[in-house]
Amino acid sequence: MGEIFILFFSAILVNNFVLSRFLGICPYLGVSRRVEMAVGMSMAVVFVMTLASLVTWLVYNFILLPFNLLYLYIVAFILVIATLVQLVEMVIQKVSPTIYQALGIYLPLITTNCAVLGVAFLNIQEGYGLLKTTIHGLGAGVGFGLAIVLFAGIRERLELADIGDAMKGTAIGLVVAGLLSLAFMGFRGLF
Amino acid sequence: MLPAILSLGGLGLLFAFGLGLAARKFAVKVDPRIEKIAEILPGVNCGACGFPNCQAVAAALIEGKIESDSCVLVEEEALRNIAEILGQEVKVKEKKVARLICQGGKDQAKEKYVYQGVRECRVANLLFGGEKACAYGCLGLGTCVQECPFGAIALDENNLPLINEDKCTGCRKCVEVCPKEVLTLIPKPKKVWIACNSRAKGAQVKKVCQEGCIGCGLCLKACKPKAITLENNLARIDYQKCTNCGDCVEKCPTKAITCCL
Numbered sequence: 001m002g003e004i005f006i007l008f009f010s011a012i013l014v015n016n017f018v019l020s021r022f023l024g025i026c027p028y029l030g031v032s033r034r035v036e037m038a039v040g041m042s043m044a045v046v047f048v049m050t051l052a053s054l055v056t057w058l059v060y061n062f063i064l065l066p067f068n069l070l071y072l073y074i075v076a077f078i079l080v081i082a083t084l085v086q087l088v089e090m091v092i093q094k095v096s097p098t099i100y101q102a103l104g105i106y107l108p109l110i111t112t113n114c115a116v117l118g119v120a121f122l123n124i125q126e127g128y129g130l131l132k133t134t135i136h137g138l139g140a141g142v143g144f145g146l147a148i149v150l151f152a153g154i155r156e157r158l159e160l161a162d163i164g165d166a167m168k169g170t171a172i173g174l175v176v177a178g179l180l181s182l183a184f185m186g187f188r189g190l191f
Numbered sequence: 192m193l194p195a196i197l198s199l200g201g202l203g204l205l206f207a208f209g210l211g212l213a214a215r216k217f218a219v220k221v222d223p224r225i226e227k228i229a230e231i232l233p234g235v236n237c238g239a240c241g242f243p244n245c246q247a248v249a250a251a252l253i254e255g256k257i258e259s260d261s262c263v264l265v266e267e268e269a270l271r272n273i274a275e276i277l278g279q280e281v282k283v284k285e286k287k288v289a290r291l292i293c294q295g296g297k298d299q300a301k302e303k304y305v306y307q308g309v310r311e312c313r314v315a316n317l318l319f320g321g322e323k324a325c326a327y328g329c330l331g332l333g334t335c336v337q338e339c340p341f342g343a344i345a346l347d348e349n350n351l352p353l354i355n356e357d358k359c360t361g362c363r364k365c366v367e368v369c370p371k372e373v374l375t376l377i378p379k380p381k382k383v384w385i386a387c388n389s390r391a392k393g394a395q396v397k398k399v400c401q402e403g404c405i406g407c408g409l410c411l412k413a414c415k416p417k418a419i420t421l422e423n424n425l426a427r428i429d430y431q432k433c434t435n436c437g438d439c440v441e442k443c444p445t446k447a448i449t450c451c452l
Contacts, residue, residue: 059202067194076202083206090217097219098243162309 004135006191011139014191017115018147019177019184024115028148029173031106038152040099041106042145044092046138048084048110049119053137055080056120057130077120078111085111115144151180224276225249231272233264237340239362252277263287264360287361287376289344289354292388294402294447295328296349301399316370324399327389329373335365381430383437386449390423397445404447410439 017023024045031041056077064070089107093100100107110116119140123133154176163172228249236244240261242251251257252273265273306315306322312334315321321330331350343358344365352365356379366374373388385404389396393405406424411417418432419439426439426448440450 063198063202067198069195069198072195072199076199079199079202079206083210086210087213090213094217094219097246101244101246160309160311 004132007132008135008139010191011136012143012146013184013187016143016147016184016187017118017140018144019181021115021118022181023118024113024144025177027106027109027113028144028151028177029170030109031103032148032152032155032173034102035149035152035156037099037102038148039145040092040096041103042141042148044088044103044107045110045113045116045144046141048081048088049116049141049144050134050137051084052077052081052116053119053123053133053140054130055084057123057128057133060124073124074117077117081116081120082111115140147180147184151177154180222250222253224253227276228252228273231265231269232262233360235264235340237264237360237362237364239263239364263362286379288356288359288379289361289363289365289374290377290384291329291352291354291373292375292384292386293327293329293351293371293373294386294449295323295325295400296331296347296351298349299401300325300328313368313370321371325389325391325396325403327371327373327387327391328400328403329371334368334370335374338364338368340364378430380435381428381433382435383428383433383440383448383450385426385428385447387425387447390425392424396424402446404443405445407444409442409444410448413438413442 011017015021018025018028027041027045032038059076059080060073064073064076085108088110089100092103092107119137123136126136128136151173155173158172158176167175225246226249229246232245232248234245238244240248240257240263242248245262248257248262252261301324302322303319303324304322306318308314308318310332312321312330312332315330315332320326323330329351331346331352333346333352335352336344336346340362341358341360343355343360344352345355347353352374361376361379363376366372366376371388377384387396387400387402387404389400389403391399393407396403396405404425406421406426408421408426410419410426411421415436415438416432416434418429418434420427420429437450440448
């Protein structure tokens with residue numbers, strides 16, 4: 001039990017996918033203008049990551065391993081992720097058309113979000129079991145959500161701040177992302 | 192070879208079936224008229240109508256929740272097209288534009304202190320109502336310029352917002368954001384307006400601004416259709432009666448009435 005607890009929180013804080021592993025930077029910078037959008041995006045990513053971890057583990061252990069098809073794992077994982085993203089897209093369009101419009105191109109882009117593929121690979125690499133895999137996927141998604149919501153909150157304030165012309169927009173955004181990443185380095189050695 | 196094709200193909204088929212089922216379950220019925228109307232609408236999502244975006248407006252229009260003239264931006268031609276799609280009668284509304292009711296730029300109005308904070312009127316207004324000695328005047332920090340979704344406002348050399356009436360759509364965004372309420376919507380064809388917002392007494396106005404309304408009442412007498420009244424030391428034009436003659440503009444001793452004929 002303790003091990004799973006540690007796995008979950010280390011995926012959120014210590015090995016945060018965005019701020020420590022530097023995966024999924026594209027939506028991190030793209031969908032962080034408004035907190036509301038960031039929350040919508042992180043919900044979608046949590047869902048996709050958790051399910052993708054679970055399904056890719058099943059695919060890997062029950063299809064690829066028995067048939068000796070390990071060289072196909074990238075294709076198979078992408079297939080799983082793309083399907084899940086399609087599903088999420090349908091659900092969001094039904095539930096909240098406004099969030100669907102706000103997320104725009106970034107929603108289908110979760111398909112190529114390296115954080116999602118990354119969590120699937122890491123699960124295999126670390127040799128996690130089914131439960132650990134799912135928990136790790138959930139933690140990774142929540143970690144991504146935490147990072148992007150924090151960042152969106154800061155960016156909303158940055159819009160009102162008096163920033164030099166050369167640093168406006170993405171430039172100051174990248175500086176802030178770097179500082180946030182440094183702050184998260186402080187969690188190293190927590191567990 | 193064969194197991195590879197079969198297993199990947201099988202996975203693909205399985206997922207395809209799953210997605211097919213989900214698509215049926217989560218199908219969103221989109222009224223084709225929504226797309227059509229959304230295309231006619233300006234699509235800038237300015238929010239002046241109270242809806243988050245133009246798609247939502249189109250949906251509300253079809254459900255009959257709002258009138259066809261709720262969008263301030265659509266031109267008469269477009270309004271007619273929308274009414275045609277909805278099968279309603281056309282209602283033509285009067286076009287309004289935002290105008291500045293203050294002339295207290297840095298040459299005319301005195302300042303009570305030097306403000307060096309954030310270039311944002313709402314912030315400056317928190318510090319004793321801003322740097323201008325006149326409590327009612329434009330602060331000239333350009334919050335309206337930033338707010339305008341159409342780029343219709345720019346600060347002139349006198350530090351006052353200059354409104355391009357060809358670009359202004361009357362969306363009210365600047366009116367709502369201005370902490371001093373010196374922007375107001377006036378019917379576009381009416382070319383005369385009181386360019387002062389000060390409700391202070393005449394002597395007080397003279398002390399802080401060269402071109403403020405001192406409430407002398409000369410315009411009341413000059414106005415033939417009797418469109419001007421005096422309220423709280425400030426002249427007010429009734430645009431139902433105003434004929435654009437411009438007599439009041441000539442009579443005003445402080446040039447507080449503007450016309451752009």
